[in-house]
Amino acid sequence: MGGLWYLSGSYLLRRCQSLVTTSLMVAIMGTLSSQRSPIESQMLSTWTFLDWTAYGFLVAMACSVLDHLDALMNTYPHLVTCDTKWITKMQNPLTHEYWFAMIQLVANLPAETDLNAGPIDDLKTAIRLLGPASRSWKTMAALFPVNLRQDLCLIYAFFRIADDLVDDAPTPEECRENLAIIRRFLREAFSNNDKVQQQPSNNIANDATLPNHINWTLYAELLPSEDVLSVFRSFARVAHYLCPRAMFELTDAWEMDLNGAPIRSQEELLRYAALISGTFGELCTCVIMYKTGRGNWNGADTVARDNTVLARARATGQCLQLINIARDVIADSLVGRCYVPLQYMSNPSTEYSMLKHSREPQQIGDHILKTYALRILDLSDQITDQAQRGINGLPEEVQDAIRAAFEIYMAIAPTLRNHSGFPLRTKVPKPKQQWIALRCIYGFHGPVARAIHSMGCRFLSAPRGLSAFIKLAPLPKKKL
Known part of the structure; x- marks a missing residue:
């Protein structure tokens, strides 16, 4: 002792x-x-x-x-x-x-x-900045092992902060300047992967965990706040095992948002979802494989990297992004965004203008908006099987947690389909999230779990279910 x-x-x-x-x-x-x-x-x-x-x-x-x-x-x-x-x-x-x-x-x-408190303080800042809008992510992250959970939260925080810098800056010029800063930072972060830590002479507050080939003094001036700089520092600490190509594809998706061109067809929507979240799914796979001892999947180690697994991981992220787009048709319109393909609109010029420029989705009507959402959900259903196979390619020790996270987010789809109207932001009830996590963690998933859950819901929802069962059951014959 x-x-x-x-x-x-x-x-x-x-x-x-x-x-x-x-x-x-x-x-x-x-x-x-x-x-x-x-x-x-x-x-x-x-x-x-x-x-x-x-x-x-x-x-x-x-x-x-x-x-x-x-x-x-x-x-x-x-x-x-x-x-x-x-x-x-x-x-x-x-x-x-x-x-x-x-x-x-x-x-x-x-x-x-x-020990320098910088890594721990930056981690706390990243988790705090996720905020209440990331409730589903926090529920999912709680299912992962601690070391894996922390790195996934750092990457997700960087994804969210960078997305806000590009989308929510006061002017379009500032949005493009922020995108240029992000791309410059990524080039520097991925430029030296041989040494992740060096001598602390040039680091902020002598933090030896920070790569010193990055000019942190410059980014302290360029970035809008200390909190944003903190998230960038956290990302730099884990960048040595992330895939640079996937990160730069994310910046391509943000540039598409800045250009503001409408999405014309389902194929363009699938490509956008693959860029914005499919690449994020690939990055998460790099983290999972690295932290579970499967080697470095950032592209440098061709023996460890399995492109089939990564392609299915991209399908998983793509599927979740389609659900996110379907859920937020109204919310996106209120901030001047529209990801509904023109192919779905009966009068594209008028309806797109109401969603994107006028920001008046109520003028179109909940029924038509929900029709858009349902078609996008049907599109996500087409790649759900491939997404599930992607989960099966992950290490066994994380499969149940990833599957629980996936199904918690997928539960948004039936909640939206069964809603009488079209809410501003569909949320899965907390008890349902807990039930999904419980049954996935303990192995009750797939068709059998869905059948048992459906049968139980029907039985409990019927007010006279037990009496009806008794009436239908054959009575034992009496002996004369």
Whole structure:
């Protein structure tokens, strides 16, 4: 216990409530089992409640110390090495490289007060900036492992912040300037992937986790706020294992938004959805494969990278983006956006002008707007199977969490279809989100789960379901 306390004393203090609760549960269960077990054990039969408490406390401390060291190794990898290839090998706990890196970390472990708080503060800022509009994302992210959850949140935060910089600047000129700044930053972030951390001489506040080939002083002047700069710093820390091509395709999609050209056909809508969210799905796959020890999927390692899996991941993001577009037809119109293809409109010039320029979707009518949304949802249904196959290509340890996240967002479609009108923003009820997460995490997904859920809903919704069942059931024949 003294050795564990020496390694992670302050961390254990912050987790004291969990440690005490765990040790008491182990003590109660151990005492009861040793007293009631028919098998006599010379050691266990002599253990008192205090012995079981000490044992439970020791195991809980050991697990917490491992969590602490793993978090330090992921957040401050420069404490072990600055070589990105070696950092890639450190991601898999089943390899000797991981445990050798853990030993190196213990040997070079600094005091917690000597660690720069920049990475943690930037992570907190990124999560805070997601805001209430990302409620579905936060629900989905809670299902992922912690190290995977953090990096996915950082990338999603950068995606949201960059999208707002391009779309929500006061003038079109500023929007284009922001897009140019984002592209310049991405070129610098991806320009040096051999060393992820270097000497801290030129970094902000001597933060050794930041790549020092980026001119952070310049971006502190160009970006609108310290919060935005914080998200950019977080992205730079993980850029070494992301795919540059996918990120630059995202900027192409933002440029399409700036040009303001209408989407004319379903094919153009599918291409736009593939650019804006299909590439994001590919980036998420890079994160998942990297953090689960499957190698670097950023394009440099051709052995690890599987383009078939990435293509299906793009279909997953594409499918979710179509649902997002269908849900936000009215919300997009109110801010001067329209992603409904002209192919769907009976009078394209008039209806497009009402949605895009006049920003008066109510003039078209809820019925027609919902018709647009339903056609877009039907389009997403056509690629749902490919999206599901994409989930099956991911590591088994994350499949259930990803499938839960996917189905939580997919639940928007039936909620919108079953709504009597067309709400401004369709939301899936929280209990339904929790039910989807529960059944996916515990393996109840696919056609069987949907059939059971549908049958249960019909049975519970029928006010006289039980009486009708009794009437239809055959009665046993009486013996004469």
